[in-house]
Amino acid sequence: MRKFxxxxxxxxxxxxxxxxxxxxxxxxxxxxxxxxxxxERERLARSIIDLQNVQTCSECFAYCEQSIxxxxxxxxxxxxxxxxxxxxxxxxxxxxxxxxxxKYLVLxxxxxxxxxxxxxxxxxxxxxKRLGEHPEIKEVILAFSPDIHGETTMMYLARKIKDLGxxxxxxxxxxxxxxxxxxxxxxxxxxxxxxxxxx
Amino acid sequence: MRKFxxxxxxxxxxxxxxxxxxxxxxxxxxxxxxxxxxxERERLARSIIDLQNVQTCSECFAYCEQSIxxxxxxxxxxxxxxxxxxxxxxxxxxxxxxxxxxKYLVLxxxxxxxxxxxxxxxxxxxxxKRLGEHPEIKEVILAFSPDIHGETTMMYLARKIKDLGxxxxxxxxxxxxxxxxxxxxxxxxxxxxxxxxxx
Numbered sequence: 001m002r003k004f005x006x007x008x009x010x011x012x013x014x015x016x017x018x019x020x021x022x023x024x025x026x027x028x029x030x031x032x033x034x035x036x037x038x039x040e041r042e043r044l045a046r047s048i049i050d051l052q053n054v055q056t057c058s059e060c061f062a063y064c065e066q067s068i069x070x071x072x073x074x075x076x077x078x079x080x081x082x083x084x085x086x087x088x089x090x091x092x093x094x095x096x097x098x099x100x101x102x103k104y105l106v107l108x109x110x111x112x113x114x115x116x117x118x119x120x121x122x123x124x125x126x127x128x129k130r131l132g133e134h135p136e137i138k139e140v141i142l143a144f145s146p147d148i149h150g151e152t153t154m155m156y157l158a159r160k161i162k163d164l165g166x167x168x169x170x171x172x173x174x175x176x177x178x179x180x181x182x183x184x185x186x187x188x189x190x191x192x193x194x195x196x197x198x199x
Numbered sequence: 200m201r202k203f204x205x206x207x208x209x210x211x212x213x214x215x216x217x218x219x220x221x222x223x224x225x226x227x228x229x230x231x232x233x234x235x236x237x238x239e240r241e242r243l244a245r246s247i248i249d250l251q252n253v254q255t256c257s258e259c260f261a262y263c264e265q266s267i268x269x270x271x272x273x274x275x276x277x278x279x280x281x282x283x284x285x286x287x288x289x290x291x292x293x294x295x296x297x298x299x300x301x302k303y304l305v306l307x308x309x310x311x312x313x314x315x316x317x318x319x320x321x322x323x324x325x326x327x328k329r330l331g332e333h334p335e336i337k338e339v340i341l342a343f344s345p346d347i348h349g350e351t352t353m354m355y356l357a358r359k360i361k362d363l364g365x366x367x368x369x370x371x372x373x374x375x376x377x378x379x380x381x382x383x384x385x386x387x388x389x390x391x392x393x394x395x396x397x398x
Contacts, residue, residue: 003269004262004291005252005253005254005262005263005264006264007246007249007250007252007253007264008250008253008262010246010249011243011246011247011249011250013246014239014242014243014246014247015243017231017235017239017243018227018228018231018232019227019228019231020227021228027288028217028218028219028288029217029218029220030250031286031287031288032216032217032218033217033247033250034250034253034262036216038248038251040213040216041247041248041250041251042248043213044210044213044214044216044244044247045243045244045245045247045248046244047206047209047210047212047213048210048232048240048243048244048247049237049240049241049244050206050209050210051206051207051210051229051232051233051240052237052240053204053206054204054206054207054233055204063203063204063207063233064204065204065205065206070202087230088230089226089227089230092203
């Protein structure tokens with residue numbers, strides 16, 4: 001590849017830190033930045049720097065602007081159920097479904113000892129403390145992606161939660177909307193059969 | 200979608216200006232930015248602002264750091280052929296093939312009157328001036344993407360170039376490497392047949 005001017009090179013190097021962005025995509029972004037006006041670039045640069053103002057909620061560890069987030073502060077929300085998610089962004093995904101009306105706790109990742117993600121790095125202690133302080137929590141929903149690390153994390157947490165005398169539940173496995181039966185894997189199909197519902 | 204803290208919202212809004220980046224991808228990038236250290240974010244922000252230092256070559260209009268780019272300054276390169284490209288980035292694509300050793304001229308886009316891309320916005324005048332001042336240029340290669348606007352631009356420029364008594368050529372149409380004959384469209388296949396070469 002031809003040597004680009006240093007400023008283009010630098011922005012490409014910085015943009016490849018984004019997930020799923022390789023040199024080609026980064027170069028495409030760089031050229032779109034070059035096509036912008038300088039004040040637009042400055043607005044983007046400022047918004048990136050201003051991310052330092054994002055705080056995490058002291059209750060649930062979700063990203064928020066105050067010390068306690070709007071969900072933890074909401075008295076309308078049910079207190080007898082707690083939903084554990086891996087990352088802050090998972091909350092918005094679940095909220096979009098508009099089915100869950102309890103509170104959340106962000107674990108801060110999944111168990112993955114090889115990558116250094118051990119229970120003491122994650123908010124496991126905080127979960128146990130919260131269950132200890134809030135006997136009204138009867139059920140803990142483990143809303144993790146059903147992949148290898150998500151499954152490991154859910155199994156690990158379920159044991160801890162059951163030791164404290166609470167119910168540990170997980171999201172149903174089944175066919176996503178619009179799925180093709182022919183291409184559904186046998187584990188999903190098996191679980192969808194077991195979890196079948198009356199029509 | 201749940202309301203995110205304002206700084207996240209702002210960075211998402213700014214990142215959706217990138218080509219092919221919608222709110223979901225922008226949110227993914229925003230969370231990866233939140234996971235970075237502040238000094239890494241500052242480096243990215245600075246590199247974006249520093250793009251104002253990128254100049255365009257006074258000869259070929261490619262992005263460069265000096266007033267004349269390294270290709271235009273290279274006496275080793277052939278002067279009897281000129282390659283016209285739409286954007287600065289196309290030069291690096293062609294250079295990577297390592298087949299062309301002449302000089303370039305960046306048109307600055309393709310003809311698209313509906314989007315306001317008329318000949319006077321593009322470097323058409325500069326091309327004609329260059330051909331007038333450099334009688335040694337015998338051939339002009341029109342290296343545009345073979346889509347509707349690229350084809351229109353090539354037809355428009357070819358007439359101007361031929362009026363000035365020079366050859367106007369275009370890139371060959373044919374099967375890309377690794378292509379599947381079955382899935383090749385009939386126009387490409389027809390042109391590949393016409394342009395067939397001896398083995």
